[in-house]
Amino acid sequence: MTTLCTALPEQLRLLLVDDHRIFLDGLSLALAPLCPDLHIHTAQNADEAEACLRQHDFDLILLDLRLPDVPGLELLQRWQRQGRMTPVAILSASDSNLDAQAAMAAGALGFIPKSADGDDLRQAVTRVLLGETLQAPVSGDKPPLTPRQQEILLLLADGLPNKAICRRLGVSEDTVKTHLKALFQELDVHNRTACVSAARQRGWL
Known part of the structure; x- marks a missing residue:
């Protein structure tokens, strides 16, 4: 040091x-x-x-x-x-x-x-x-998500509804729904609660 x-x-x-x-x-x-x-x-x-x-x-x-x-x-x-x-x-x-x-x-x-x-x-x-980039910690099961999907998953875990996520990220509700559909498919779930739960089990949250 x-x-x-x-x-x-x-x-x-x-x-x-x-x-x-x-x-x-x-x-x-x-x-x-x-x-x-x-x-x-x-x-x-x-x-x-x-x-x-x-x-x-x-x-x-x-x-x-x-x-x-x-x-x-x-x-x-x-x-x-x-x-x-x-x-x-x-x-x-x-x-x-x-x-x-x-x-x-x-x-x-x-x-x-x-x-x-x-x-x-x-x-x-x-x-x-000193100019070094500190690498983010990586779990054994790295989420195959885009940065936008990661942001939406975080807001989902905070309990925000779609309209609030739209306002927070400055995107349309259709865009949020598209990303949510991709998250549901990736985690093999069918609703928001299960999505957050599955993400936590994988160490993504």
């Missing part, structure tokens, strides 16, 4: 985006040893994050998937469309392989579980800062 850290610049500016203030405070303390002159900014929702980005350039953004106003994955995709070059790593309470795969497909450079201890967290952040 020491060898990795010496390769970092002496000054870094990080943006931490999470809706839990206590977690942000703990994360800031855990990251403090990264370099001598570390500037940490925090945001508790997408609006605050975008306000920070208008004011500063950051070396890395640590982004939670579950935000109160805009889902983290949707926010990441928005930044990708805008051509924002700031590296983003997802920091999530989810240990789901599917969450990780969807985040990487959306442009994240790493997926770090919140269950990581301080040393593992600093090591993962250091690797991303």
Whole structure:
């Protein structure tokens, strides 16, 4: 770990985006040893994050998937469309392989579980800062799904109806139904509840 850290610049500016203030405070303390002159900014929702980005350039953004106003994955995709070059790593309470795969497909450079201890967290952040892409964990039964199908499955597991999924992803209801049909066929099920259950059994959620 020491060898990795010496390769970092002496000054870094990080943006931490999470809706839990206590977690942000703990994360800031855990990251403090990264370099001598570390500037940490925090945001508790997408609006605050975008306000920070208008004011500063950051070396890395640590982004939670579950935000109160805009889902983290949707926010990441928005930044990708805008051509924002700031590296983003997802920091999530989810240990789901599917969450990780969807985040990487959306442009994240790493997926770090919140269950990581301080040393593992600093090591993962250091690797991303040094330009490395942290491969998402892969289960033995990798889902043969497209990134869009992965997104829909996640929203399905959150209990969202088709119309809400349409609004969240900006697609038509027919498109959602087409993807759901493909998911049902892949998992050999006939309804939404069975789809989520089968996906969990395979370790996709």
